[in-house]
Amino acid sequence: MVYAKSRTLKKHVEGSPPGGNLELKTVELPPFNNGEVLLQALLLAGDPYLGVAAKRLKEGDAMTWQQVVRTVESKNSAFPTGTMVVASSGWTTHSISDGKDLEKLPAEWPDILTTKQ
Known part of the structure; x- marks a missing residue:
């Protein structure tokens, strides 16, 4: 049994965003099937555009955006366990x-982000 913590829109922002517009919920994920992968978030995007994107959501919907995730269990041969990918999973831990x-990231990610001196 896997649980995920997800940021959901509590209420829409009017003007400058005050605190309390997002809520942290814990949800149980269903078992995953053949051809699917279980992902764990490593990096979440925090972009000013999210305020605009949130206007399309209903209150209670999960915040959606891209993140860097790692495959922690796989039933999909294209994404073996440990594969690093970019996913539009939203703001959720799993x-x-x-x-x-x-979208697969290079096998040497994140080491390719640093420059050898």
């Missing part, structure tokens, strides 16, 4: 994907 919208 998620399940069928792999169709995942």
Whole structure:
């Protein structure tokens, strides 16, 4: 049994965002099936555009945005356990994907981000 903590929109922002517009919820994920992967978030994007994107959500919806995630369990041969990918999973600690919208990161990520001197 896997639980995920997800940020959901508590209420829409009017003007400058005061605190309390997001809520942290814990949800139980369903078992994942053949062809799917269980993902764990490593990096979440925090972009000013999120305020605009949140206007399309209903209160109670999960915040959506891209994040860097790692495959922690896999039933999809294209994404073995340990694969690092970019996913549009939203602001959640864990998620399940069928792999169709995942973008693999280079195997040496994040080491390729640093420059050897």
